[in-house]
Amino acid sequence: MSGTVSPPEDGLFGRFEILTAQRQLRVDGQPVALGSRAFDLLAVLVARRDRVVPKEELIGLVWPGLVVEDNNLQVQISALRKVLGTQAIATVPGRGYQFTVAAAAAAAAAAVGAVQAARAPERSVGAAPRPARLLVADDNKVNRLLLCRSLELMGHEVASADNGHTALGKLRGERFDLLLLDLEMPELDGFALLEQRAADAALHAVPVIVTSSLEGVAQVARCIELGADDYLHKPVNPVLLKARVDSSLERKRLRDRQAELLARHAPDLPDTGQAAGALPESRRATATLLCARLGQVDTLPAHDTLELLSRWITLMFDAVEGQGGLVSQIGGDTLVAAFGAHRPAGGDAGAPGAALQAAREMGELVGLFNAERSAAGSPALVLSVGIASGEVVAGQAGTPRRSAYVCVGTAVQHAAQLEALATQRGGGVLVDAATQEALSGHAAAHALVPVALPSRSMVMQAYALGPH
Amino acid sequence: MNDTVIDPHTFDELQATAGADFVVELVDTFAAEAPTLLAELHAARAAGAAERFRRAAHALKSNASTFGASRMAALARALELGGLPADATAVDTLAREFETTLAALQALARQ
Numbered sequence: 001m002s003g004t005v006s007p008p009e010d011g012l013f014g015r016f017e018i019l020t021a022q023r024q025l026r027v028d029g030q031p032v033a034l035g036s037r038a039f040d041l042l043a044v045l046v047a048r049r050d051r052v053v054p055k056e057e058l059i060g061l062v063w064p065g066l067v068v069e070d071n072n073l074q075v076q077i078s079a080l081r082k083v084l085g086t087q088a089i090a091t092v093p094g095r096g097y098q099f100t101v102a103a104a105a106a107a108a109a110a111a112v113g114a115v116q117a118a119r120a121p122e123r124s125v126g127a128a129p130r131p132a133r134l135l136v137a138d139d140n141k142v143n144r145l146l147l148c149r150s151l152e153l154m155g156h157e158v159a160s161a162d163n164g165h166t167a168l169g170k171l172r173g174e175r176f177d178l179l180l181l182d183l184e185m186p187e188l189d190g191f192a193l194l195e196q197r198a199a200d201a202a203l204h205a206v207p208v209i210v211t212s213s214l215e216g217v218a219q220v221a222r223c224i225e226l227g228a229d230d231y232l233h234k235p236v237n238p239v240l241l242k243a244r245v246d247s248s249l250e251r252k253r254l255r256d257r258q259a260e261l262l263a264r265h266a267p268d269l270p271d272t273g274q275a276a277g278a279l280p281e282s283r284r285a286t287a288t289l290l291c292a293r294l295g296q297v298d299t300l301p302a303h304d305t306l307e308l309l310s311r312w313i314t315l316m317f318d319a320v321e322g323q324g325g326l327v328s329q330i331g332g333d334t335l336v337a338a339f340g341a342h343r344p345a346g347g348d349a350g351a352p353g354a355a356l357q358a359a360r361e362m363g364e365l366v367g368l369f370n371a372e373r374s375a376a377g378s379p380a381l382v383l384s385v386g387i388a389s390g391e392v393v394a395g396q397a398g399t400p401r402r403s404a405y406v407c408v409g410t411a412v413q414h415a416a417q418l419e420a421l422a423t424q425r426g427g428g429v430l431v432d433a434a435t436q437e438a439l440s441g442h443a444a445a446h447a448l449v450p451v452a453l454p455s456r457s458m459v460m461q462a463y464a465l466g467p468h
Numbered sequence: 469m470n471d472t473v474i475d476p477h478t479f480d481e482l483q484a485t486a487g488a489d490f491v492v493e494l495v496d497t498f499a500a501e502a503p504t505l506l507a508e509l510h511a512a513r514a515a516g517a518a519e520r521f522r523r524a525a526h527a528l529k530s531n532a533s534t535f536g537a538s539r540m541a542a543l544a545r546a547l548e549l550g551g552l553p554a555d556a557t558a559v560d561t562l563a564r565e566f567e568t569t570l571a572a573l574q575a576l577a578r579q
Contacts, residue, residue, distance in 0.1 A: 142498050142531045149486050184526055213530040215549075235478075235534045238485040 011046070013101040016084060018046065027083065037062055038079045045080075045089060045099040054096040070361065074318045075368055081314060091321050132177035132249050136160045137167035137193070138211070139185045143234060147180060147211065150238055154245065164188025168196060176206050178248050181228070183212040183219065194226035205255075207248045211236055282395030287341035288351040288387060288435060289407060289415040290325065292316060292362055293334045295382035295423060308381075309333060312369070319361040323354040328394070328405050336415070338407045341394035352389055352431075352438040356447075359385045359429045359465065382427040386418025389434040418462060421453065429465035436463045473572040478536025488577070495570075495577045498531055502566050509547070509559045518552050528562070537569040 011018055017026040023039055025032050040062045045053060059073055077097060081089055090098045134151050138144040139162045148158045159174070161167035165188045171179065183190035190210060197203040210223045213234035220231045229251070230244045294312050297305055313330060320327050320337040329336040337358070340351025366383040373380060390411030397406045411434075418430040431448060439445040448463035483491050505524045512520035529544035543562045553559070 140527050140530060141501050142494060142534060145497060146482075146486060146494060146534060149490055153486070184523055213526065213533065234530050238481070 011103060013046070013099075013103055016088075016101065018042070025083065032083050038076050041073075041076045042080055042099075045097060049099040049101075052092045052095045052098045058097065070322075072368075074315055074322075074361075074365060077318065078311060078314050082311070086314065091318055131155045131157060133157045133159070133175060134178045134180065134245075135167060135170055135176045135206075136180045137162075137164065137185065137190070138180075138182035139163055140182065143182065143211075147236065147241075150236070150241055151180070151245065154242055156245075164190065164193040168193055171197075171203055171206060177252055178245065179206050179208045180245075181208050181210050183210060183214055183223070191222065191226065194223060194228060198227050205252075207252050209244055209248055282393050282397075283342065284391060284393050285341045286351075286390065287392045287394065287407065287409075287411065288339040288355040288389040288438075289392065289409075289411045290320070290337045290339065290355045290359060291334065291386045291412075291415040291419040292337075292359070293384045293419050293423060294366070295333070295384060295427065296379060297333045297381065312366075315365045315369075316362055319358045319365060322361070323358040325354060325358055326405060328407050334419070336407070336412070338392065338394060341392060341407060350438065352387070352435045353442055353444050355387050355435070356429075356431065356439065356444050356465065359387060363429065363465075382423075384419050384422035384425075384427050385429040386415045386420070386422055386431075387429065387435050388412075388414035388418060388432040389438055390414070421462065425451075425464075430462045431465065433461040433463075436461075473537060473539060473569055474576060475536035475538050479573075479576055482535065483577075492577045495535070495573045498535065498573070499570055502528060502531065502570070506559065506563050506566065509562070510556060513552055513556060513559060516552060521552055522548055528566075532569065535569070535573055537573070540565045540569045 015028050017029070018024075019026065025039065025042065041058065044058060044061045055070055055073055059070075062076070063072070077089055077091075084101070088099065088101050090100050092098060134156050136144055136147045136151065136158060137160070138147060141162070144160050144162065148160055151158045159170060159176070161170055162185075164185050167179070167181070168188065170176070181190045181193060188196075190212070194208065194210075197206075197208065204227070207229040208227070209230040209232060210220075210228045211232045211234055212219065223231055229248050232240060232244060294309070297308060309332065313335065316335050317327055320335075323339065325337045325339040326342060327335060327337045337355075339355045339358070362385060363383055366381060370380040388411040390409055392407045392409030392411055394407045395405070397404065411432075414432050418432060422428050422430045430451065436445065436448050439448070447466055449466075451462050451464045453460070453462055479491075482494075486494070505528050508524040509521060509528075512518075512524060525544050525547035529541050529548055532538075532541035532544055540562065543558070543565050547553070547558055547562065550558075
C-alpha cells in the first residue's frame with residue numbers, strides 16, 4: 001500500500017464526472033461541493049472499482065500515516081452516498097466497500113439506471129421519464145418497425161423479436177424494463193407467452209403492454225387475467241402509447257425501488273420476484289436483537305429532522321451490516337437489527353459480540369455527529385440502544401405485493417424494553433443477561449457493568465456498556 | 469383519389485409522429501410484405517386452412533389500418549371475420565385494392 005492517493009482518472013460514470021485537475025466532482029454537469037477526504041476516498045474507490053476495497057486499505061490510502069477509526073471512514077462514505085446515491089457505493093459486510101457505477105459509453109445506460117434508481121425518491125412527479133430498455137414482440141414487420149421507431153423517438157433503447165419464442169429467450173437472457181407484445185404470432189403467440197410469464201416469477205419483473213388489433217373485450221380480459229399490465233388496440237395511437245409506456249415504466253420503477261429497499265433489509269434472503277412469487281420460509285434461530293433510538297430529533301425543524309434521520313439511518317445501516325447484521329425494521333427515529341438470524345455474525349464472539357460492536361460503533365458515529373452539531377451550535381443528540389439474545393422466528397412476512405423482513409420473539413421485546421430503559425437513563429447501551437452470558441470469556445464482557453432496573457421491568461437483569 | 473383510399477388525417481399523423489423519411493421506408497416494407505400475405509390468403513383458402521387464412525387477413529387489416537387505408541382494411545377485416553370464402557373473388561378484390569392503396573401511399577409518401 002503506497003499510502004498516497006493516486007490521481008483519479010478523468011471519467012464519466014453515469015451522471016457523475018470526475019475532473020482530476022480541478023479535484024472536482026460534477027453531477028449532471030454541475031459541480032458538487034465535496035470535502036478533500038471525500039474526494040480522495042472517491043478517487044480510491046473509482047480506481048479500484050473492479051473489486052471490494054477493504055476498510056483498512058481505504059483508511060491507509062486516504063489517511064496515510066494516521067491512526068484513524070473506522071467511523072471516520074463511514075462518515076466520508078456517508079457523505080459520498082448523499083451525493084452519489086446509496087447504491088453507488090456498496091457495503092460488503094466484513095469485507096469493505098465497492099464503487100458500483102459503471103463507466104460511460106457502453107455501460108452508461110446501466111449506470112444511469114442504477115444511480116437514478118438510487119435517487120428515485122428525489123424525482124418529482126411530471127419530470128421527464130428516463131430512457132428504458134424495451135422489447136417489441138410482433139411478427140408483422142410493418143407494425144414492429146413502426147412500434148420500434150415510435151419508442152426510439154421517445155428516447156428508449158429498443159430490441160425486437162418476430163415471434164414469441166425469440167421474445168421469451170430475450171426476456172430470459174437480457175434485462176428489459178418493458179415488453180410490448182403482439183398476440184397473433186407464429187410458434188408461440190402472445191397468450192402463450194403471457195402464460196409462461198405467469199408461471200415464471202423472474203419474468204414478472206418485466207411489465208407487459210399488449211398491442212393487438214384482435215377485436216372483442218374477451219381478448220383484453222384474457223390478457224389482463226394472464227397478468228398483462230395494459231392493452232393497446234392497433235393501430236396504436238402515439239399519444240396513448242407514450243402515456244401507457246411512461247405509466248408502466250413508472251410503476252416498474254416504484255416496484256424496483258421497493259425491491260431494492262427490501263433487499264437492503266434482507267440482502268441474503270432469496271429473491272421473491274416482483275409480484276406473486278412465494279415468500280421464503282421463516283426460520284427459527286438463536287439471535288441477538290438490537291434496538292436503537294436517536295433521541296432529541298423531534299426538537300429540530302421538520303426538514304432538518306428528515307435530513308438528519310436519513311443520514312443517521314445510512315450510518316446505522318453501515319454499523320449493522322459491517323458486523324454482519326440485518327436491519328429488520330426502521331420506525332422513524334428507531335431501528336431494529338438482527339444478528340445471527342439469517343447469516344453468520346462477524347467476529348469471534350458471535351452474534352452477541354457483533355451486536356455489541358455495532359452498538360459501540362453507533363455510539364462513536366453519534367459522537368462524531370454531535371461534534372459537528374456542537375460546532376454548528378446545535379443541541380446534541382442522544383443514542384439509546386437495547387440488546388437482547390434468544391430464540392426468534394425470522395423471515396419474510398406480508399403479502400406478495402408488500403412484505404418485509406421481520407423477527408418475532410421475546411428477545412425482540414426485551415431489546416425494545418432495554419432501549420426504553422436506556423432512554424430513561426439518558427442514553428447508552430443496555431444488554432440483557434443472555435447476551436452478557438454469551439459473551440463471558442470474551443473481551444467484550446469486561447465492558448459490561450450490572451445496572452439496577454425498575455421493579456416492574458420485564459427484563460430481570462441488565463448490563464450497561466462502558467462507564468455510562 | 470388519395471382522399472378516398474387513404475385517410476389523410478391518419479397518414480399525416482403517421483408522418484408527424486414517425487417522420488416522413490421513415491414512412492417512406494415503412495411503405496416500402498408494406499409493398500414487400502403484403503404480396504406474401506395475399507399469396508398466403510390464396511394458399512390457405514385452397515388448402516382449406518381457416519386459421520392460416522384468418523391470420524393473413526388479420527395482418528393485412530392491421531397494416532392497412534396503420535396507413536389509414538380504411539377501404540383495404542375493411543375488405544381484409546371482412547375476410548378475417550368471414551371465414552374461408554367459397555371462391556377467390558374476395559381475395560382478388562383485396563389484391564386489387566392493395567395495388568390501388570400502394571400506389572396512393574407511394575405518391576403521398578414521396579410528396
